């Protein structure tokens with residue numbers, strides 16, 4: 001089993017203190033453990049490197065070397081830096097625009113876009129009392145549009161009627177028009193999953209964005225993602241005006257390092273967290289909790 | 298040709314490449330250490346370095362590269378497909394069905410995901426695409442009841458193969474995992490040797506948690522083999538190396554796209570080469 005960083009660092013640093021003063025080399029040894037802990041939690045290597053440098057500077061500034069409990073002190077610095085990087089400010093979905101406000105959901109195959117679309121629709125309908133329309137632009141995955149339709153029935157939110165043979169961009173345009181005519185406040189656009197190396201699909205996604213001018217573009221990503229999280233976040237962020245990230249499957253026992261990776265490379269806030277398959281299992285993102293998870297605390 | 302010394306710095310670069318492919322620190326260190334054993338401090342050029350690193354990894358993967366074999370004496374041979382949410386179970390069933398149908402086998406698919414919206418419709422479309430019979434009950438029905446029906450029908454039809462889809466579930470959810478145990482129990486009421494294959498579908502973009510998935514699904518459902526999907530992206534799926542080293546479970550196939558033909562045999566050497574990448578020196582320089 002994984003020892004928490006706390007234990008590992010106390011092991012290294014606190015026994016050294018008993019021997020006398022710590023050296024810079026001791027701090028470096030401790031930072032190697034920090035690096036390893038982060039990598040084991042699936043934080044991407046490039047992000048780990050920058051992070052460890054920040055922690056090193058802060059540790060030097062805080063004079064860890066002279067501290068009585070240097071292990072605890074380093075853990076605190078690591079923890080605080082994690083929380084800060086993950087974003088301590090809660091950022092809800094922003095609907096401050098002329099209706100109908102479009103929200104576009106994007107991400108890799110199977111990341112949880114369709115489920116999250118329905119969860120957000122439910123939340124906006126119930127809490128914000130908005131009139132919401134959902135549209136599936138997924139013409140690829142078998143029964144994808146059917147899936148959103150069923151979810152719409154479950155949460156009592158309208159879905160755009162399915163018309164066979166239309167392209168995703170055409171469906172998006174139809175959704176916007178239906179929303180204007182129908183007096184909807186919000187239109188949620190659920191898109192097909194795509195690999196970012198698939199240029200045709202990435203270009204199609206950009207076209208959908210152009211056609212609908214969404215106020216929020218949310219990257220839906222799996223909290224269990226490994227090192228690829230940086231590539232994926234970067235690729236989607238380069239092509240679209242991403243406004244935030246939704247992390248799904250936080251109900252799993254993954255360590256959640258992808259959260260740090262994606263936040264660090266895009267600078268975009270993690271707006272919401274999926275914590276189950278049920279449609280009310282959507283929460284605000286708590287940086288504190290993810291920081292503890294990453295550290296195995 | 299650039300040569301470099303296989304010193305600590307080079308070894309660190311190699312370890313970084315493996316970590317970035319999701320092998321995990323422990324496995325990455327173990328592999329680079331093995332590499333250093335007889336070559337430490339020797340001059341080595343990039344191509345050679347790439348070759349030896351790939352061959353270390355191939356050595357771990359070769360024993361697990363085994364195709365999915367169907368026992369012709371079983372009618373049907375029962376394949377239970379399990380895994381976390383969205384990993385690619387239903388799609389993989391569709392692709393496998395196509396392959397076995399092309400071999401002239403009769404295939405029955407059981408729509409055992411009675412939970413997720415339109416999961417049944419999704420499998421039915423794969424049934425149409427592949428000319429397989431689909432057994433389904435309405436959404437919300439008991440999954441083990443469906444499993445019973447599907448096996449019954451496959452036996453009556455004297456089918457070669459029954460593939461049973463299941464709802465995605467995270468391995469830390471005890472109640473959902475218990476449901477898998479129940480499916481197995483119910484299958485055994487009709488055929489005590491079933492399921493003959495329990496396939497765990499892993500997503501290549503998943504990081505270190507995949508190891509845990511293998512462990513728990515194996516404990517609960519007796520996994521006999523793996524398929525890794527979504528290798529058509531940039532994720533390398535390196536956790537499979539750590540899994541192979543620890544569990545030695547066969548890897549039957551890989552998914553490389555959403556289409557019906559996007560299933561390939563698992564080739565140890567090719568997989569290892571993809572992990573190592575095109576140029577070690579550049580990757581190392583980049584990373585430094």
Ligand SMILES: Nc1nc2c(ncn2[C@@H]2O[C@H](COP(=O)(O)OP(=O)(O)OP(=O)(O)O)[C@@H](O)[C@H]2O)c(=O)[nH]1
Nearest residue numbers: 109110111112113114115193249274275276382383
């Ligand atoms: N445990 C858990 N499962 C989730 C969560 N969000 C989604 N899922 C499940 O993940 C699976 C995939 O979800 P979908 O919403 O279909 O994913 P998608 O991104 O729309 O998939 P594609 O359209 O095929 O790309 C389903 O089984 C969902 O029930 C979550 O927060 N926790």
Ligand SMILES: Nc1nc2c(ncn2[C@@H]2O[C@H](COP(=O)(O)OP(=O)(O)OP(=O)(O)O)[C@@H](O)[C@H]2O)c(=O)[nH]1
Nearest residue numbers: 109110382383384385386387388465527552553554
């Ligand atoms: N790019 C790519 N996508 C894949 C691959 N295999 C499956 N997918 C896609 O991943 C998404 C999820 O696949 P499913 O087969 O529905 O996954 P599942 O495990 O059955 O999902 P749940 O039943 O919701 O748990 C779909 O959009 C598939 O088209 C693959 O090898 N490559």
Ligand SMILES: [K+]
Nearest residue numbers: 319532533534
């Ligand atoms: K990977």
Ligand SMILES: [Mg+2]
Nearest residue numbers: 113114138144
């Ligand atoms: Mg979807």
Ligand SMILES: [Mg+2]
Nearest residue numbers: 386387410416
């Ligand atoms: Mg499925």
